Structure formats: C-alpha cells, structure tokens
Amino acid sequence: xxxxxxxxxxxxxxxxxxxxxxxxxxxxxxxxxxxxxxxxxxxxxxxxxxxxxxxxxxxxxxxxxxxxxxxxxxxxxxxxxxxxxxxxxxxxxxxxxxxxxxxxxxxxxxxxxxxxxxxxxxxxxxxxxxxxxxxxxxxxxxxxxxxxxxxxxxxxxxxxxxxxxxxxxxxxxxxxxxxxxxx
Numbered sequence: 001x002x003x004x005x006x007x008x009x010x011x012x013x014x015x016x017x018x019x020x021x022x023x024x025x026x027x028x029x030x031x032x033x034x035x036x037x038x039x040x041x042x043x044x045x046x047x048x049x050x051x052x053x054x055x056x057x058x059x060x061x062x063x064x065x066x067x068x069x070x071x072x073x074x075x076x077x078x079x080x081x082x083x084x085x086x087x088x089x090x091x092x093x094x095x096x097x098x099x100x101x102x103x104x105x106x107x108x109x110x111x112x113x114x115x116x117x118x119x120x121x122x123x124x125x126x127x128x129x130x131x132x133x134x135x136x137x138x139x140x141x142x143x144x145x146x147x148x149x150x151x152x153x154x155x156x157x158x159x160x161x162x163x164x165x166x167x168x169x170x171x172x173x174x175x176x177x178x179x180x181x182x183x
Contacts, residue, residue: 001033003145011050019052032183034062034139034173036083036112039090060183062138062173063087066110067094068182069172078105082125083112102127108134113154129165139173
C-alpha cells in the first residue's frame with residue numbers, strides 16, 4: 001500500500017473512486033503489504049480514515065504470512081523477534097511464543113521492518129544469530145517510500161545483520177509466492 005495507493009497521509013488521486021467502484025460491483029480485493037511495522041488494525045484505521053470501506057478480511061500482511069509459516073514449522077517453540085511494538089504484539093496475538101530478549105531456548109529468529117530500531121536490538125539480534133537456528137525475515141524490501149523519499153526497510157536491515165553475522169534470512173513476504181498463495 002505504501003507508495004501504491006498512498007504516500008504517508010496523502011491518498012493518491014482516483015483511489016477512492018476505484019475502491020468505490022470495486023465495492024459497488026461486489027469485486028473482491030485484498031491489500032497485500034510487506035510492511036510489518038504496523039498491524040492490520042493500524043492499516044484498517046488508516047484506510048477507513050481515507051474514506052474507503054474495508055474490512056479485516058481485505059488485508060494480508062507479511063506478519064500474517066510469518067505467523068502462518070512459523071506456527072507450521074515451530075508450533076509453540078520460542079521465537080526471538082526484532083521489530084516494532086506493534087509487530088511483536090501482532091505475533092503474540094497470532095499465537096506465537098515470542099521473546100525480544102536473548103534466550104538460549106529460542107528455536108528461530110524473525111526480523112521485521114523496525115521503525116523503532118536501536119543499537120540494543122541490533123546487538124541482541126546479532127547474538128541470537130550466532131546460534132545455529134533458522135533465521136527468517138518478513139520481507140526483502142530495501143526501502144520503504146515516505147513523503148520525502150525513502151528509508152531503509154527490512155531487507156536493508158537484514159543486509160546489515162548479514163555483514164555483522166554472515167547469516168542470511170529466508171524472506172517470507174513478497175515476492176515469495178507463499179504470501180500470495182495464502183492471501
């Protein structure tokens with residue numbers, strides 16, 4: 001959605017009319033986003049504030065896809081996650097057993113687009129990546145569009161982690177077909 005139907009708090013011209021037409025003709029659609037910094041409730045509120053009539057089932061995010069994959073692979077295993085407060089809460093609400101602290105019991109690492117990133121988080125993630133456990137990331141996007149240009153997205157953050165640890169993640173979000181198939 002970022003840079004596709006809006007940029008920041010500015011909806012692109014014609015978007016309201018486009019979705020009004022879809023809704024008037026009962027055409028199904030889904031907002032599919034790699035941005036894991038926010039949850040569906042945040043997106044639902046934002047899109048409704050633009051005047052577009054949407055429901056929860058109109059959204060599928062890289063967080064939703066991550067929850068699905070990690071539940072299938074690790075069931076109730078402890079997952080170390082780096083991301084925003086909203087990201088972590090969405091993982092917990094989705095039924096994952098999550099920690100944001102270093103923990104030897106963690107069965108995998110998951111990194112999301114972290115707009116609240118700080119050095120302490122980076123350090124803990126690097127320590128976790130020294131363990132021999134699977135490493136996942138919500139999406140491979142290098143940048144996220146903003147009103148003024150771009151900021152580093154999850155792919156850029158993971159590139160920095162790779163340079164520090166020599167570990168590469170399995171990316172879950174687009175263009176991975178898993179996300180599109182589930183949506």
